[in-house]
Amino acid sequence: MADTMMRPEALSKTETACRSCDSKALTPFLDLGITPLADRLVRQNDKDTPELSFPLVVAVCPDCSLVQITETVKPEVLFADAYPYYSSFSPALMAHSRDNVLARLEEKPLGGDSLVIELASNDGYLLRNYVEAGVPVLGIDPADGPAAAAEKIGVRTLNDFFTLDLARKVREEHGPADIVHGNNVLAHVADTNGFVEGIRTILKPDGVAVIEMPYLRPLIEHVEFDTIYHEHLCYFSLTALDHLFRRHGLYLNRVEQLAIHGGSLRVFVQPFEAVEDSVKTMLADEKAIGLDSPAYFEGFSKRVEKLRTDLNLMITDLHSKGYSIAAYGAAAKGATMLNFCGLDTSQIDFVVDRNVNKQGWLMPGAHLPIREPEALINEQPDYVLMLAWNFADEILAQQAEYRAAGGKFIIPVPSPRIV
Ligand code: JHZ
Numbered sequence: 001m002a003d004t005m006m007r008p009e010a011l012s013k014t015e016t017a018c019r020s021c022d023s024k025a026l027t028p029f030l031d032l033g034i035t036p037l038a039d040r041l042v043r044q045n046d047k048d049t050p051e052l053s054f055p056l057v058v059a060v061c062p063d064c065s066l067v068q069i070t071e072t073v074k075p076e077v078l079f080a081d082a083y084p085y086y087s088s089f090s091p092a093l094m095a096h097s098r099d100n101v102l103a104r105l106e107e108k109p110l111g112g113d114s115l116v117i118e119l120a121s122n123d124g125y126l127l128r129n130y131v132e133a134g135v136p137v138l139g140i141d142p143a144d145g146p147a148a149a150a151e152k153i154g155v156r157t158l159n160d161f162f163t164l165d166l167a168r169k170v171r172e173e174h175g176p177a178d179i180v181h182g183n184n185v186l187a188h189v190a191d192t193n194g195f196v197e198g199i200r201t202i203l204k205p206d207g208v209a210v211i212e213m214p215y216l217r218p219l220i221e222h223v224e225f226d227t228i229y230h231e232h233l234c235y236f237s238l239t240a241l242d243h244l245f246r247r248h249g250l251y252l253n254r255v256e257q258l259a260i261h262g263g264s265l266r267v268f269v270q271p272f273e274a275v276e277d278s279v280k281t282m283l284a285d286e287k288a289i290g291l292d293s294p295a296y297f298e299g300f301s302k303r304v305e306k307l308r309t310d311l312n313l314m315i316t317d318l319h320s321k322g323y324s325i326a327a328y329g330a331a332a333k334g335a336t337m338l339n340f341c342g343l344d345t346s347q348i349d350f351v352v353d354r355n356v357n358k359q360g361w362l363m364p365g366a367h368l369p370i371r372e373p374e375a376l377i378n379e380q381p382d383y384v385l386m387l388a389w390n391f392a393d394e395i396l397a398q399q400a401e402y403r404a405a406g407g408k409f410i411i412p413v414p415s416p417r418i419v
Contacts, residue, residue: 012054012073019192019234020244023063026070029297030225030304032056035339037078038229038332039085041361041370051364052077054230056336065292066240067216072190073230075161079142085332086146087125089355092394094125096260097183101129104179104210110135117170117177117202119162119195120185124150127181131155138174140166145357163191167198177202180209184261187213187234196248200271209250209269216240217291218263222414225304226333226340226387227262238265238282239292245269255279262390262413308341311416318383319347326381327351328395328409329388330358330370337387337412338366345369348385352376376402383418385410 017024036051057070087093110116116130121139123146130137131154139157141147147159160166162185180203189195199209214227216237228235242252254268254276290296318325327334330353338344344366351368353359358370376384376399384402386392386409396409396419403409409419 011052011077012071014055015068015070015072018061018064018066019068019190020066020240021061021064021247023061025062026059026068027062027294027297028057028059028070029294030058030228030301032058032225032228032304032336032340035229035336036364037073037231038335038364039078039231040364041330041358042364042367043361044369047362047367053365056228056230058228058235060294060297061240062294064240064243065237066244067235067237067297069228069230069233071230072233075142075190078188078231085122085143086149086355086357087122088149090391090394092391093260096258097126098129100181100210100266101126101133105130105133105135108178108208110178112136114179115175115177116179116181117174119180119182119199120188121150121155121157121181122146124153124155124157126183127155128153138170138177140170162189162195162198164194164198164201167201171202176204176207178204178207180207181211182209183212184214186211187232187236190233192234192244193247196244196250199269200248200250203271205271207270210266211269212258212260212264212266214261215257215263215265217286217289220291220297220300222262223300223303223307224262224333224413225300225307226337226413229332229336231332236265237286237291238267238279239286241265241267242279242283251275252279255282260390304340307413307415311341311410311412312343314410314416314418315343315347315385323382324349324379325383325385326376326379327368327385327387328373328376328399329353329386329391330355330361330363330368331388333390334387335364335366338363338368343385349379349381350375351387373398376407377405380405380407382406383408383410385412387412389413 034053035056036053117138121141127137140162142161147157150157216235251273255278256266258264352373
């Protein structure tokens with residue numbers, strides 16, 4: 001395992017109050033240790049330089065039931081130069097986004113006078129579908145590389161962080177939006193209330209914000225602990241979202257459950273109350289299983305430890321029998337999995353990833369070299385640890401040749417199994 005460097009104070013802050021309701025009664029229930037930043041890949045030349053590392057403790061608020069990590073790493077550090085995540089590398093995500101846009105276009109007549117804004121628009125993977133339909137768009141994203149890639153494909157993009165201040169400027173310069181999209185971004189912002197107020201600011205009175213985020217329930221039920229890392233400050237239940245949005249005069253009027261990212265929610269938020277049964281039923285279900293109370297999270301830490309023990313035993317056993325092991329997906333969640341489980345180049349030779357911006361770099365902490373997927377065919381390792389397990393079906397189908405030649409995958413969650 002590579003050396004890590006404890007965080008310089010100026011780069012992060014330990015929170016003592018709830019990010020949503022400001023309660024001081026946060027109850028910690030999982031400690032993943034001091035970990036490097038999951039999306040901060042390491043250059044070969046820097047492999048002996050200690051990496052910035054920060055505590056990763058998860059807590060629940062007993063008052064508004066929001067699950068959150070207690071450390072806030074500055075966004076400039078998290079999303080700065082060379083942020084490697086480009087949405088367009090996943091065909092499944094591209095199809096998912098296109099279907100989302102087509103459904104919105106069917107529900108709401110939009111044309112040349114309309115405006116669709118996406119917060120964290122990345123490389124334009126979603127908005128491109130509106131551009132194709134002749135609907136004006138504005139993407140907002142702080143990461144330089146992905147924002148430039150979006151511009152290149154004709155998606156107008158503001159290269160900035162979305163804050164309440166920026167929301168006011170956007171409203172003044174571009175007018176309010178008919179639709180605001182925000183996929184996998186609400187959990188990433190430190191000023192949770194400012195961000196939600198910003199959404200209200202840029203939304204038309206009859207507009208709708210369509211927001212997606214990983215859902216807390218499958219995270220807990222399927223032990224998807226590796227989706228916890230410093231970029232993800234919050235882990236949402238519908239109950240916690242309801243408290244948060246109502247505080248800003250916004251209402252969760254509809255909810256859909258999605259399979260993407262290990263189980264996600266898509267909420268339809270409007271500045272007027274017209275709550276559909278989908279929301280009422282899910283809120284009641286969460287209450288029935290106790291997802292709104294700290295007691296629900298008590299056994300989680302033990303289940304995470306069991307997964308770590310089981311995966312370690314499996315990998316150590318295979319390694320000691322002389323089998324070669326690689327990994328698939330230099331995902332942020334992969335960094336949490338490897339670092340928490342103490343897996344590194346002593347057992348796993350390399351990781352493959354289709355994202356050419358990640359190839360040639362090393363995974364944070366574990367320092368697995370990132371190579372192109374063809375390396376699985378060329379080297380035919382005996383086993384491949386599936387770090388991007390959320391895309392398992394897609395990846396297993398792509399790897400038919402490797403599997404036909406005898407290659408096997410290890411799927412780590414909810415408990416390690418070989419396929
Ligand atoms: P992926 C990302 O997390 C980034 P990550 C971010 N932190 C976030 O919030 C969540 O999503 C929701 C590769 N791959 O997207 C691409 C292939 O190589 O699940 C990715 O590097 N071949 C903003 O990074 C990685 O795997 C393929 O066929 O944990 C998957 O990472 C496919 C489908 C993917 O999430």
